[in-house]
Amino acid sequence: MRQTSLNIIAISIFILTMSALLGPIFNISPVIPAIATFSVMVLVTVDTLGWQGQGSMIIVDLVEGASSERRERIIRHEAGHFLVAYLLEIPVSGYALSAWEAFRQGQSAQGGVRFDDQKLAAQLQRGMISEQTIDQYCTVWMAGIAAEDLVYGNTEGGAEDRAKITVILTQLKRSTESKLKQSWASLQARSLIENHQSAYQALVTAMTQRASVSECYQTIEENISGDQTE
CATH class of the missing domain: 1.20.58.760 (Peptidase M41)
Structure with missing residues (x-):
């Protein structure tokens, strides 16, 4: 798996963890970040297996090249x-x-x-x-x-x-x-x-x-x- 895909997964897990910790404070249902993270991981898996990680590379490149x-x-x-x-x-x-x-x-x-x-x-x-x-x-x-x-x-x-x-x-x-x-x-x-x-x-x-x-x-x-x- 490409490093960019691994980075996206790591970020998704971090967001899920933070959402679980801060969700009760802001009254956010734990289901929402869980579904979002699951969706991201599915997309990353499809991208890695079907596109050889090209999709994640495009996303990262667009973000990095914004300035x-x-x-x-x-x-x-x-x-x-x-x-x-x-x-x-x-x-x-x-x-x-x-x-x-x-x-x-x-x-x-x-x-x-x-x-x-x-x-x-x-x-x-x-x-x-x-x-x-x-x-x-x-x-x-x-x-x-x-x-x-x-x-x-x-x-x-x-x-x-x-x-x-x-x-x-x-x-x-x-x-x-x-x-x-x-x-x-x-x-x-x-x-x-x-x-x-x-x-x-x-x-x-x-x-x-x-x-x-x-x-x-x-x-x-x-x-x-x-x-x-x-």
Whole structure:
């Protein structure tokens, strides 16, 4: 069961407990919170078994993304991924800035930039993956964290990005290198974003307007020459 579903169940149990304690004071029938909690748990179970937890992810994502500050941080995070993928010649196949957007696009209910990872998958399948490929993908995965840290001085997202690096290196029996590779890749990504600030800022604007992938590519190309001459 996904962590989001477990969190919703925990909250439901907490509400039921508090209702049982405070119900007599406010003259609330204990049946009402019991029915509400039971209904929530049924919905969570159906969501987990039938939708693989996508419904709860959408709800949590809508709540977390309610503030404009949070939405802007998400866009800047994803723009970091997109720009660095472009610079390292890893094709972007699409992006979604929320779980709901991803769901509407027919993807699993998880926002983010989607990459063409056929090259990585093919090399992993053969058991022969080049260090260059590892470095490229690790840098792209850490680019969202690097962008957040560059703009805000701290990071909130990126746990799943770090996990991808750990998974890849574990498959290669190099799990002890994960933290070092994350730090190295984050520095590489930060440097790329810093050196292409005009393209990055323009990309943030384009993604805010939900520009298509091809339009985002064009935006980067139109602004990247200015970065190179500065």
